[in-house]
Amino acid sequence: MRQATLDAMDEVKRSLDGIEAARARLASRPSSLGGRGLDGVFTRYLDHGSKQLTWLRGTLGSATALAGVASEVGDSGMELGILQMTGPRLQAAMFGTLLLATWVDFLQLADALLRDCPTCGSEKLFADLHRVQSRMTPTLADLASGDSERIEAAATAMPVLMGELTHEFDTIRREARSAMEVGGKVMVAAQVMELLALISTLNMSLPRPPPAASTTLGMGLVMSSGGVIAGSRLVVSAEWVEMMRRLVQAGVISLPAVSAAVRIHGGQVMMAQANQDLPEGVREALGDSPEVRGMKVTGKAGAGMAEAPRHHVMPKEHREWFERRGFKGDMDIDQFCVRLEQSHHEAIHGGANWKLGRTWPREWNQMIMQLLGKSGRETGRALTRNEILNIVAENMKLYDIPMKFTKGRRR
Known part of the structure; x- marks a missing residue:
């Protein structure tokens, strides 16, 4: 991948x-x-x-x-x-x-x-x-x-x-x-x-x-040994399709974006209606998996993301501490946010009782900074960026926090 x-x-x-x-x-x-x-x-x-x-x-x-x-x-x-x-x-x-x-x-x-x-x-x-x-x-x-x-x-x-x-x-x-x-x-x-x-x-x-021919633009794409075909026209190579398949399944590139690229290269310039199902041929070419079948062209609300809070896995109140260890620019801690359900977000900051807030000993921000501090003392030096990432990753798994990052807002 x-x-x-x-x-x-x-x-x-x-x-x-x-x-x-x-x-x-x-x-x-x-x-x-x-x-x-x-x-x-x-x-x-x-x-x-x-x-x-x-x-x-x-x-x-x-x-x-x-x-x-x-x-x-x-x-x-x-x-x-x-x-x-x-x-x-x-x-x-x-x-x-x-x-x-x-x-x-x-x-x-x-x-x-x-x-x-x-x-x-x-x-x-x-x-x-x-x-x-x-x-x-x-x-x-x-x-x-x-x-x-x-x-x-x-x-x-x-x-x-x-x-x-x-x-x-x-x-x-x-x-x-x-x-x-x-x-x-x-x-x-x-x-x-x-x-x-x-x-x-x-x-x-x-x-x-x-315009009278617009209804024919929805023809399916099919795979051949040479690539994806729209009608009799070669659209993209089989290698390109395989590359995109891997990126879609790994969540790097969205299927609606790949679908748009295939439509453009196939001359299917009118196929971008909001909330429509993706063309059958595109789904087949990219792998007809449940992930692909579930993909639609949709907006933020349609994806269920309108109210989901964004959780900084590296506490923003310790921004300067992380910056001194290499978390700047493209690796700024604002890049390492995850969307969580409201209840999940409250749970990791307050245990079983969200009212406890930051007083809970296993509250995420306190816990991760204590672990990072302890690891730094044990090594006798400042932790490297990669060492911090590995410690954060290990604990994200323990707290069932998905490692699918989105950009947060700096306040």
Whole structure:
């Protein structure tokens, strides 16, 4: 499962490298003889892509660092818990990279039209890119937020957004072709449009089905020896499916997010209705287990998480003590919270009688700090971060606290 997490990160890194190279090529190209290219007022759109690269690299670096910490922890349950902490970051990087690749497609389209279509107005292309950027911005902001709930919502809504972007891309292409034909440049138009169809990330869902055909978009996906097939189209490789299966079953990546990714790559851009059952073919491809069958696209309330308290397994009143031992940044103690039922939360802080509160000798906060202090005295030095994690993990098992961490709020 650790390897599946690392493989997923490597895949995103490779995609980012390719996107960065394509954006750099566009930025370094001189203007055409007519003085038209992605410079001047269009530079802001290249800069927009550069800004997205910055946060995507940071998010991926954060996930990689957490995976490295997980590999050094001795307790397998704690290792899994930390690997699960990479999930929101990995999802944000996966879907953010897809959106950035799409944005570079639009930049390549604009660059080609500025150079090869004199009849295509610069003002209109500028407005087109502004409109597309405006469509992407809210989702990119959610993915970059670091908030797991916003990231999940943005990921599961991505098929609809990709459908809108596909429509925008196809509209700009068709309008440009018409302008070229009116200008008598039919051969140039055909060549440019053919090139753009080949280079585009969006070619996986072009041409977009007409509205009357929307009912056919729910066709199931099936497994073949080569991967997942939607109709006659290869969607993703069998290796990708197996990697996602492991991550879903381990709780690193959510099945609704994986389902959204498969829908996008299969061109099923309209399948993201709230609270619907996931497509049968997706469930079968990812393993038709009870966990998968129980997965629905849902919000916080639908998942039963609206009122569940978040328990800091490392007491927040001792934040500075933990910070001196390496719990900073991505390993801040606010990252190590778990959602508990109200009764369970009261029980670990008050024993059988919640009114006892912090006076109960086995109250979690007192107990864990006493154990950590005792272990430090026995070793004759400050405990390392990994030693603390292993002690916390052992006692979480004794108190029946699940090692599925969520980010808490710093007060």
